Amino acid sequence: MIVLIKTFFEGIRQAGQSLLANKLRSFLSLLGITIGIFCIIGVQSAVDSLEDNVKGSLKKLGDDSVYLQKMPWNENPRENFWKYQRRPDPSYKDYEVIKTKVKSAGVVDYHVFIGTKTVKYRSSSVDRVFVAAVTSEFDEFFEPGYDEGRWYTSTEYHYGVNKVLIGHTVAEELFGALNPIGKKINLMGHKMEVIGVFEKSGKDILKVMDYDEAIIISYELAKKVANVKNKNPFGSAVNIKAAEGVSVERLKDDLTGVLRSSRRLKPKEEDNFALNSMSFLADILDNVFNSLGLLAFIIGGFAIFVGMFSVANIMFVSVKERTKIIGIKKAVGAKRHIILLEFLIESIILCLLGGAIGLALTQLVVSALSSAIDFEIYLDSKNVINGILISVIVGIIAGFIPAWQAAKMDPVVAMRK
Secondary structure: OHHHHHHHHHHHHHHHHHHHHHHHHHHHHHHHHHHHHHHHHHHHHHHHHHHHHHHHHHHHHHHEEEEEEOOOOOOOOOOOHHHHHHOOOHOOOOOOOHHHHHHOOEEEEEEEEEEEEEEOOOOOOEEEEEEEEEEEOOOHHHHHEEEEEEOOHHHHHHOOOEEEOOOHHHHHHHHHHOOOOEEEEEEEEEEEEEEEEEEOOOOOOOOOOOOOHHHEEHHHHHHHHHHOOOOOOOOEEEEEEEEEOHHHHHHHHHHHHHHHHHOOOOOOOOOOEEEOHHHHHHHHHHHHHHHHHHHHHHHHHHHHHHHHHHHHHHHHHHHHOOHHHHHHHOOOOHHHHHHHHOOOOOOHHHHEEEEEHHHHHHHHHHHHHHHOOOOOOOOOOHHHHHHHHHHHHHHHHHHHHHHHHHHOOOOHHHHOO
C-alpha cells in the first residue's frame, strides 16, 4: 500500500516536472483535452438545462391531463388545416357533458380566448393585453400562483361580478409601484375590480399561457361583456384532469365515447375533435435530447481524440528523456507494474489538468450565458463527474503504450542509453 502511495505521488511530481520543463508543448498538448471537455460538457450542460426546463414545463401542463381541442398536436397543421378548421370548437356544452357523464374525469376546466384588448387605469393604459374567459376550475387545474390577491369565490363566479385577475407585467405597466388589489380598471367598456395578480411566469420555455401579459375573467362575466359563442375566432379548449387512479388512456377512451354520443357522430364517422396529452411530446423530446447529447459527444470527441494523441506524444518524450532513470530504478528492484503505474498516473494527471481547465471554462461560459439570456443554464455535479471520468479514461488510453514501453525496458540497455 505504501509503495502504491509513493508511486502515486511520484507520478504527480513527474507530471509537474514535465509541464514546467516544456510549458508551450504541454499547453498545446493539453489544449485538445481542454477544448474536448469544454465541447462535451458545455453542450451537455445546455442540453440538460433545456431538458429540465421543458420537462418541468410539461409537468406543469400535467402528465395526467387531456386537452380537448380542434387540432391534434401530433400532426403537421398545414397538411390538414382546412379539415381541422371545419371542426366545431370545444364548447361550454362539451364542458358540461364531460363534467356530468365522464366519471373518470377529476377536474374539468373550460376556457375561451376573447382576444387582445386595451386596458386602462386612470391615465395609464396597456395595449394588446391577452384576455381569456375561464370556468371556476381554472385555478385548481393550472394552479397559477399569485403575487397578490386571490381567485374568485363561488358567489363572485356564479353571478359574474365585474372582477378580474391580471398578469405580473400588466400590473407593473398599469399600476407601477401601487398595489393593484381593489383598483378599478376599464376593460371592454366596463369598470372591473382587480382581485388578484398572477405571479411572474418565470423562464419556462413551454407555457400553458403567458400569464404575465394576460387578464383572466370568469366565464359568467364574459357572457355579459364579450362573444363566447362556439365560433369564436380566437379558439377555446376543455381541459380534463384524470381522477385519482385513472390512466390517461382510460380517460381518453371514456371521453371519446361521451363526446361522440354528445355530438351525434355516426359509427363510421371519424372523430371531429382531438384529445391531446403530454405523453407523445415527452417521447419526441427524449429522442431530441438524446440526439443532441450524442452530437455534443461526437463534436467534443474529435477534440478529445486530438488531445489524446498530444498527451501520448508528451508521454513518449517523457519516457525517452527518463530512459536512464528507468533503467536505474529497475536495476535496484523496481517492478514492471510500478514503472507502468508511474507513467499512467502522470498521463492521467496531465489529462485531469486539461479537463479541469475545460470544466472551469464551461462554468464561466454557462454563468455568462445565464446572466445574458432569460434562461438558466447550469453545470451540475453529474456533468462535472462525467468530465473527470472522461479525462481519466483519456489519460489511461493516451499513457498506456508509453507506460508499457517504459515498463518492459531492459535495465542494462536503458542505463547505457
